[in-house]
Amino acid sequence: MKFLLDASVLVPLLLDYGERLLDVSAKVSLYTMDLTVYEVGNSLWRLANLLKAIDLEDAVEIMEVLTELTRKSFLGIIRFSELNLSRILKLATTEGLTFYDSSYIVAAEKLNVTLATEDEELGVKARKYVKTITYRKLRETLP
Numbered sequence: 001m002k003f004l005l006d007a008s009v010l011v012p013l014l015l016d017y018g019e020r021l022l023d024v025s026a027k028v029s030l031y032t033m034d035l036t037v038y039e040v041g042n043s044l045w046r047l048a049n050l051l052k053a054i055d056l057e058d059a060v061e062i063m064e065v066l067t068e069l070t071r072k073s074f075l076g077i078i079r080f081s082e083l084n085l086s087r088i089l090k091l092a093t094t095e096g097l098t099f100y101d102s103s104y105i106v107a108a109e110k111l112n113v114t115l116a117t118e119d120e121e122l123g124v125k126a127r128k129y130v131k132t133i134t135y136r137k138l139r140e141t142l143p
Contacts, residue, residue: 002029004108007039008118009135025074027143078107095125
């Protein structure tokens, strides 16, 4: 099983699994985009600082799990330089998506993985090009 995770899936996965995600990710292939790491950090900042939904210490622990996942290569980071940027731009224009959202489709194509997203518009449009899965379905498939 191989999945490309966008922020709408990676954040809840980190929140729900915490350190257990290290064990889970050793059994499946997980990938994300380089910019997604910043989106995760921003989401955790928002949850801790603005919404007061989690403690800052919990947010820091979750970022440490994310760091460990990437350090151990349990979460592969796809860099923009690995992708066909012209293809992303053309796809974004054709599908009416942002460049950023289109990059997930191109990355999923390149890696031949399933795109995991909770972004309904991205999920619908991505299905023309790659397999997609929601967070709920992803959780059902994880060991």
